[in-house]
Amino acid sequence: MASQTALSVQKVTLPKALALDSGRELEGVEIAYETHGDLAEDKANAILIFHALTGDQFVASEHPVTGKPGWWERMVGPGKPIDTSRYHVICANVLGSCMGSTGPASTSPGGAPYGMDFPVITIRDMVRAQMALLDVLGIEKLHAIVGGSMGGMQALSCAANFPERTSRVLAIATTARHSAQNIAFHEVGRQAIMADPNWQGGAYYGGETPDKGLSVARMAAHITYLSEAGLTEKFGRRLQDRDAKSFGFDADFQVESYLRYQGITFTDRFDANSYLYITRAMDYFDLAEEAGGKLADALAGAKDTRFCLVSFDTDWLYTTADMREVVHALNAVAAPVSFVELSAPYGHDSFLLDVPALDRVVKGFIG
Amino acid sequence: MASQTALSVQKVTLPKALALDSGRELEGVEIAYETHGDLAEDKANAILIFHALTGDQFVASEHPVTGKPGWWERMVGPGKPIDTSRYHVICANVLGSCMGSTGPASTSPGGAPYGMDFPVITIRDMVRAQMALLDVLGIEKLHAIVGGSMGGMQALSCAANFPERTSRVLAIATTARHSAQNIAFHEVGRQAIMADPNWQGGAYYGGETPDKGLSVARMAAHITYLSEAGLTEKFGRRLQDRDAKSFGFDADFQVESYLRYQGITFTDRFDANSYLYITRAMDYFDLAEEAGGKLADALAGAKDTRFCLVSFDTDWLYTTADMREVVHALNAVAAPVSFVELSAPYGHDSFLLDVPALDRVVKGFIG
Incomplete structure (x- = not known):
């Protein structure tokens, strides 16, 4: 890809070292992010959108490299299901990625790009970095967290590890555990x-x-x-x-x-x-394992959070059966959860495409 | 891979040039093959087994490179479902492969290996080469042709193009057409x-x-x-x-x-x-297309041939639905066909693995 140095994006440097699941720490982590819509004075109208494997913070604004529209413009904007005339939407480039957040292409303390000296990270590490971003932004509790695919993994991980940070969790076309085939x-x-x-x-x-x-x-x-x-x-x-x-x-x-x-x-x-x-972070993802093997234990702290889970009938990457395991775990801890399997012909990519039923579900849940 | 020149395998050189679907001709085609069991005096007990993409002629004998047993020893041998104490089993390395039959690694008339100057071939070309092998061996009509996966494609192509050469067709875990996903x-x-x-x-x-x-x-x-x-x-x-x-x-x-x-x-x-x-030959495979678009037309000449088709419920490469299209075409031409979907946990590879129900189907159909 083109040199990162040419990228001019909005970012913050985290004030504290980021402790990672590997046991390593990262100093001076930068997190690039975009926002849409005004933050209310009480800061209670913020929504954090987690992006997928190859996504980025340009959820509803033009991509600076490709010049293409944001990857979820159909969902995010004024009057759209995630309505930026009412909500303050934040989307951050994940730790390890390459659109401005610290990753293997970033300069290490030694002065050269990290390359494979970059620490192996996890989905939880990505979430940690974004919670640290919220700290910088002064946002304590979100109205909702939203994500599809790997974004959904981050949403579930966030609900499990930082349940106090959000009122609502919307996880789409995702799983709580990467399978052998994945x-x-x-x-x-x-x-x-x-x-x-x-x-x-x-x-x-x-x-x-x-x-x-x-x-x-x-x-x-x-x-x-x-x-x-x-x-x-x-x-x-x-x-x-x-x-x-x-x-x-x-x-x-x-x-x-x-x-x-x-x-x-x-x-x-x-x-x-x-x-x-x-991809390594995704393969390592097994939310139940983090809690000793029981998914319900992992999600026990989120029993007062409202969940909405969505799967697609033609998605063979993260299937309805995968999603049902999460539903059962949430039922076991008596968390309020609504679950819907939508019919759409596009497979896993349905969450990004023209599926009006998804728009309605998102709008209804976000409120 | 190791140099082909070291391979000492049984083979014949076809006496005539092989005319290919591409319009090109191949001179001096060599076909390597193995046989098991005696050929009856009336030559009516021969069975031709077609191998899959990465298979070879070593269906029931040790592989000369890997030293491993034949790839279908569970199915082919004395007293086994394809009983070599009763039948003369022939298995030839397909045209284009690399275990002794003419392929891109073979020496071209110019004296160098063909490489990408080798003509693009089709499943029908593979079958043509094997029919020419039968001519050399003096076998006019087979008791049965048998194949799984790409072997099944060859079996269907053979039934469509050379229906006079066999009494029975057993096609397992295969399709009449490579899909977009394939x-x-x-x-x-x-x-x-x-x-x-x-x-x-x-x-x-x-x-x-x-x-x-x-x-x-x-x-x-x-x-x-x-x-x-x-x-x-x-x-x-x-x-x-x-x-x-x-x-x-x-x-x-x-x-x-x-x-x-x-x-x-x-x-x-x-x-x-x-x-x-x-793989190119497999992707080009569309039996209906050869007959102008209707699969039944392609198989019309085989209406007096007995067919047995087998699919596996967990095979997502070539599915039961794919196989059913073949069954419907055979029904349309009133060819005698039996069809069974077997339950086995192994996916497409089930045809090579321990599935006793398959053994019984094969034994029953071969007779």
């Missing part, structure tokens, strides 16, 4: 990156970046974001810009062309090492 | 291989081979061979040889270690260019 797909992506000779053990900053490996990683992941039926409907076996098969290795099929494009464009905006670290 | 997974694998600088546009013979890319391709494919539940049962989130997470990028989880092993060992026995060509 880990397997991520491992393929990591191995693709590490197989790229440009990766250089992570010390590629200032030189050629491992774009080919990162591109393959993105392609593999992208398959898991779409449903089989969605892929069939969108592409089927249709050919790309040709009337007949080429009997060659060009992208004959539209689905090939689409995946290649997804892979290549991703490398313009994302750092390969960040991809390694964030 | 193509997508293969494309990830191909891009991983082509991203490996050792690939060198396919001209790597005699030098370093693109093992890292091929390994990533195999890892991605392997996920599709197993069911989500099977992966969970086999590995879950269990750690590999350690009591706690390492907070590093080693293979902490057993599933990571397993996938890495699958990837690395695969490169010992398989040629990366063969992987490109064979």
Whole structure:
């Protein structure tokens, strides 16, 4: 990706060292973030949105690298389900990422980029960093926390570890534990990156970046974001810009062309090492394990928090069954929870796409 | 992989040039094969087994590279469901592969390995080569053809294009058409291989081979061979040889270690260019398209052939729904067909594993 140094984004430096699950500490952590809507005088109208693996703080504003609209503009804005004429929305780039928050591409105390000397982080570490951001911003308790996919993991982790910080938790298309299959797909992506000779053990900053490996990683992941039926409907076996098969290795099929494009464009905006670290954090995520093995124990402190959980029927990455485990745990601690499985054809990516039923659920829950 | 020249395998050279779907012709095609059991004097007891993507002719004999038992020893042998004390079993290495049959690693007429000058082939081309092998062997009509996965595609293609060559068709865990998702997974694998600088546009013979890319391709494919539940049962989130997470990028989880092993060992026995060509052939496979779009038209010539189709309930690569389309087409042409969906926890790989119900179906159908 393009050099981070060119990025001019809003950020704060955390005043205290961040203690991590690994036992390591990070000094001088920077957290980049965007806000929308005014913060009320009593500071009671703030909503924190957690982004997904390859997301960023540009939830409802133009991306500075790609020039594309925010990734959730359909949901966040004046008069939208998360209404910025009423709420103060905060979205921070997660720890370990590459859009201004401290990550492997950041300069270490030694003066060089961290690379693989960056500590392995967890979902809880990401949440810790964002709670520290709230401290800086002087926001004690949020109206709601909201997240889809890895954003949903952060929402659940936040509810488990910092239940006093929010009144409402909205977790969409997510899970409380990465499964063997989830880990397997991520491992393929990591191995693709590490197989790229440009990766250089992570010390590629200032030189050629491992774009080919990162591109393959993105392609593999992208398959898991779409449903089989969605892929069939969108592409089927249709050919790309040709009337007949080429009997060659060009992208004959539209689905090939689409995946290649997804892979290549991703490398313009994302750092390969960040991809390694964030997928690792997701694979490590097992909320029950943090509490000794019982998910209900992990969520016991959140019994007075209101939860809304949403799954999609065609999501095979984080399934309705995964979500139901969270519902059962919340039931076990008598937390108020509403759960809905929505029907949408797009698979996991449904949470980002045109699903009017989701808009209604979000609007209803946020209030 | 190790040099092919070291391989000493049984093979024939086809006496005539092989005309391919691409319009090209291949001269001097070699087909490597293994046989088990005696051929009857009337030559009416022969069974042809088609192998899968990364399979080979060593269906019931030790693999000369890995030293491992044949890939279907549980099914093929004296007294086994495909009983070699009664039947003469033939299994040939497919065109384009790398265990002795002509493929991209073979020497071209120009004297150098074909590499990417090898013609793009189709499933039907693979079948044509094996029908030509039968001609050499003097076998006009088979008792049965049998195949799982890509072997099943060959079985269906053979039934459609050479219905006069067999009395019975047994197709397991397969499809009449590669879906967008199937193509997508293969494309990830191909891009991983082509991203490996050792690939060198396919001209790597005699030098370093693109093992890292091929390994990533195999890892991605392997996920599709197993069911989500099977992966969970086999590995879950269990750690590999350690009591706690390492907070590093080693293979902490057993599933990571397993996938890495699958990837690395695969490169010992398989040629990366063969992987490109064979996956391409599978992606091109659409039996209905060959007949103008209607699957029933493709299979019309096989109305006097007996079919047995088997799917597995946990196979998400080639699903029961895929198989049902074939059943409906065969019903439409009034071909005798029996169809069974078996319950097995292993996903697509079930056809290779310990599923006693499959043994009974195979035994019953082969007779």
